[in-house]
Amino acid sequence: MTSLLILSFSTLERDPRVQRQIELFAEDYEVTTVGFGPQPHPGVTHLELPGETRAWPSSKKHLLTGRYRQAYWAMSAVRAAHETLNELVGAMDIVLANDVNTLPLALWLAPRRGVHADLHEYAPREKEHVRSWRWFIAPYQRWICRTCLPQVDSVTTVSPGLAAEYHDQFGVDVEVVTNAAAYEQRSPRPTEGTIRLLHTGVARANRRLDAMIDALRGAPDGVTLDLMLVPSEPGYIDALRERAADLPAVRFREPVPYTELVETVAEYDVSIVVFPATTFNLEHSLPNKLFEAVQARTAVLVGPSPDMVDLVREHGIGEVLEGADADALRSALATMTPEDVDGWKQASDAAARELSAEHQVSGWSRALARLAEQGEPLLLAERPCRAHARREQVATGRGPARGSGPRYAAEPGRCRTARDAAMNLRGASRSSRCSGDEVSRVAGRPWRRRACAARTSTAVSTVGSRQASTSSRSARDRGARQPGERVITRAVMSARARRSEGVQIATSSR
Numbered sequence: 001m002t003s004l005l006i007l008s009f010s011t012l013e014r015d016p017r018v019q020r021q022i023e024l025f026a027e028d029y030e031v032t033t034v035g036f037g038p039q040p041h042p043g044v045t046h047l048e049l050p051g052e053t054r055a056w057p058s059s060k061k062h063l064l065t066g067r068y069r070q071a072y073w074a075m076s077a078v079r080a081a082h083e084t085l086n087e088l089v090g091a092m093d094i095v096l097a098n099d100v101n102t103l104p105l106a107l108w109l110a111p112r113r114g115v116h117a118d119l120h121e122y123a124p125r126e127k128e129h130v131r132s133w134r135w136f137i138a139p140y141q142r143w144i145c146r147t148c149l150p151q152v153d154s155v156t157t158v159s160p161g162l163a164a165e166y167h168d169q170f171g172v173d174v175e176v177v178t179n180a181a182a183y184e185q186r187s188p189r190p191t192e193g194t195i196r197l198l199h200t201g202v203a204r205a206n207r208r209l210d211a212m213i214d215a216l217r218g219a220p221d222g223v224t225l226d227l228m229l230v231p232s233e234p235g236y237i238d239a240l241r242e243r244a245a246d247l248p249a250v251r252f253r254e255p256v257p258y259t260e261l262v263e264t265v266a267e268y269d270v271s272i273v274v275f276p277a278t279t280f281n282l283e284h285s286l287p288n289k290l291f292e293a294v295q296a297r298t299a300v301l302v303g304p305s306p307d308m309v310d311l312v313r314e315h316g317i318g319e320v321l322e323g324a325d326a327d328a329l330r331s332a333l334a335t336m337t338p339e340d341v342d343g344w345k346q347a348s349d350a351a352a353r354e355l356s357a358e359h360q361v362s363g364w365s366r367a368l369a370r371l372a373e374q375g376e377p378l379l380l381a382e383r384p385c386r387a388h389a390r391r392e393q394v395a396t397g398r399g400p401a402r403g404s405g406p407r408y409a410a411e412p413g414r415c416r417t418a419r420d421a422a423m424n425l426r427g428a429s430r431s432s433r434c435s436g437d438e439v440s441r442v443a444g445r446p447w448r449r450r451a452c453a454a455r456t457s458t459a460v461s462t463v464g465s466r467q468a469s470t471s472s473r474s475a476r477d478r479g480a481r482q483p484g485e486r487v488i489t490r491a492v493m494s495a496r497a498r499r500s501e502g503v504q505i506a507t508s509s510r
Helices: 016-025 060-064 069-073 076-088 100-108 131-151 161-169 210-213 236-243 258-265 288-295 306-315 326-335 338-349 362-372 384-393 418-425 485-501
Strands: 004-009 030-037 047-048 094-098 114-119 154-157 195-202 223-230 250-253 271-275 299-302 316-322 449-451 456-460 467-470 475-478 507-510
Touching: 004 016, 004 076, 004 100, 004 210, 016 030, 016 094, 030 076, 060 069, 060 131, 069 076, 069 100, 069 131, 076 100, 094 100, 094 362, 100 114, 100 131, 114 131, 114 362, 131 161, 154 161, 154 338, 154 362, 161 306, 195 288, 210 223, 210 236, 210 326, 223 326, 223 467, 236 250, 271 288, 288 299, 299 338, 306 316, 306 338, 306 485, 306 507, 316 338
Parallel strands: 004 030, 004 094, 030 047, 094 114, 114 154, 195 223, 195 271, 223 250, 271 299, 299 316
Antiparallel strands: 449 475, 456 467, 456 507
């Protein structure tokens, strides 16, 4: 049976998306899970990480100086996982890595058949509303994406908007697997005289939940709003309670366990799923609550978030607001009738199977099946480094389409095996590191990273043959390309493009 390691720096039993992965693959794969908390499923082997460890970089000296590799391996959760998984390097068939903060660790494990990355957010802009995060963590997140995404075998994420951004910025093909809820067999509940509204989710100020409360001021009679919020920011729920103190139509309800959530949502008529575009991830979200409402057979009200707009209009399961503010919601409530709500509920019932987890997770099944069906895996010391094969495909036009995002070209030099690449990711001795891992960025902003320096000369002669003589050294890039870096890259790419004509090309860096 194919061995599969599911890796996540989260409490697995409380992570719905990872739980769906475990339930999907537990029967067909020999599954090992790595994460926080107790064993999440009786049919898997679980390696628990210490609960007191951190999965976010905290080394200021490494972040401020751009030493992101050291910042990653210095994280306490990564150190604990490295110690726990050291004996599994090269021993697993497939690694399913959840979120970008597990990618270097997954690649270090060097699985025999490959790595699949499932990205729950657009990581480089995850907390862009926080200034300190933009300054210190965002460049680190971009480093992980730039370094690791070209090396994984397949990628999935939660919405079309995030998939397009990963493709545009990092040149990787991404499939969408939404955060759909499991299918439930139920019938829509008829709407009675009072239209009951519900909003569930995490209480964060950047979601501007106060707008929902303000929308009930001046709203027609016969409309109520319940807020079932999970605390996240100290004092925010208390502030919302105070704001709604004079509105008897607004109530606060205690959160329920996830297993009871759909049943609870089914008590209501309309689920409000409105996020202001305060961050990129909120603007392009397809949140759990949208799919939970479908399985509960309730209608939905969504804001102008493009991915939610497309889904709601395609299936006719609710109404799209003109904005994400109180006035837009109040206007929709003023014209809403019980007959409208019943029609949307019937549409939710018709779309429930297509928008269920059982249907949506087929993207994961296809991706892992492609890896599992590959030929007999090579030993770790015999496997080629996928990073260079990927970069050569991009550089020669056989990778992502030109113009679709940043393109990478492999510098001269190879790691001979996947073991060398794994050592490079871990930060082995300088002599063991892969010189080809130092990648030249052809388009886009200069990043803080180790870059291949100058002093390279390349000659290409005759059809189908090339000789390269290389002398390179690594230097730390503090925000600008090293001298000659762009010249080298252009020359190499030009040589490959014109090789078929037998043109001799000789370039040397200035």
